[in-house]
Amino acid sequence: MKSSLKTNEEFKPFFIDFLGVIEEQLLEIGFSYRQPKKLANAIKGLSDHFIGNEQRITPWNSKEFKAAYLAYYTPLNLWRLLHAYKTIAEDIPWQNLNKVLDFGMGSGAASFALDYMLRKTGFSAQLSGLDQSEEALGCFKEISKSQLEQLKVTQLADDFCSLTNGEFDFAIASYSLNELEVIPEELFKSKYLLIVEPSSSEESRLLMAMKESLIDRDFQILAPCSHQNPCPMLTTKKLWCHARTPALPQSQLNKIEEYLPFKNRTLTYSYLFASKQSEVATSETHYRVVSDPLKEKGKTRWNICSDKGIETLSLLHRVKLDLDLNRGDLLELDRNSIEQKKTELRIKDLNSVSIVKKDS
């Protein structure tokens, strides 16, 4: 599945429409995007809960927390997941996605984003949703009345024991594993697995470490890694692997953020996409850009990751090349025509770098 549109333009109508559906849910519990200050207070309360609480379980049991999760965190995760699916779209076996699991589905951001992607392919699938909170599943059910076209909900349950069919083609865990003490083994039975987690140093590093346990369970890592070696960032304290979405469209969320001490123009997240099915086309010449462009006097640098570890790619400004590289881009490098200066790989001409996959 290829698209020439930038992610933010392509997904904007769906995203704005989704906020309209959320508004209906908010009105039911005494909130509205038309009262952004009241929502901002609720969001601040939920953010404080996440920061101050070691347990970190999403509290669905109060109207304030529920409104905050629906109005703000659900659309943010929808935006993250749209970006994640688009990044890995070429490796998702859309035509063979018969049984899908959304683990810790909450209000369903990951499923709604997947449904939207399925609309583009014309394929459909059966969805099982799992969340320990009945309130969360209730929110999902309400939103799904108008937001699911390609996914047919076959079962919603509060734990794996209650699921009647545990063999999944694709399992997604979006922002849920960080709430668990132990990850259920059942999750690893899926043929394809997408795990999306917060982009903090601590949570990203836990996910990076999980790469090896997935490989031990016969998975191959399809993204973001371009290789099957242990994550090289784990050997440094300064770096952790995360992705960045394009800017969110202007929406009701901007009004809310006027009353918040934090703003989310672009969003970050960490992820691993793994499969037991595919033959991974690991290439010794493939490199993932794992930093934003780092502008310095006279040059721009990027951290790149490959089976050789983390290296620095650089472009001296006086070389005057038009090269637009961003976090998440997958590159192919011809090392023979790149100049190595200590630990830095200096680009001398455009023939030495080609972009295999542009991130959004």
Ligand SMILES: C[S@@+](CC[C@H](N)C(=O)[O-])C[C@H]1O[C@@H](n2cnc3c(N)ncnc32)[C@H](O)[C@@H]1O
């Ligand atoms: C931060 S929310 C993420 C919701 C949704 N996946 C998203 O991306 O917005 C985490 C969800 O995981 C659920 N959860 C936490 N521990 C769980 C467990 N042991 N089994 C099932 N669900 C769990 C919580 O109830 C909550 O709805």
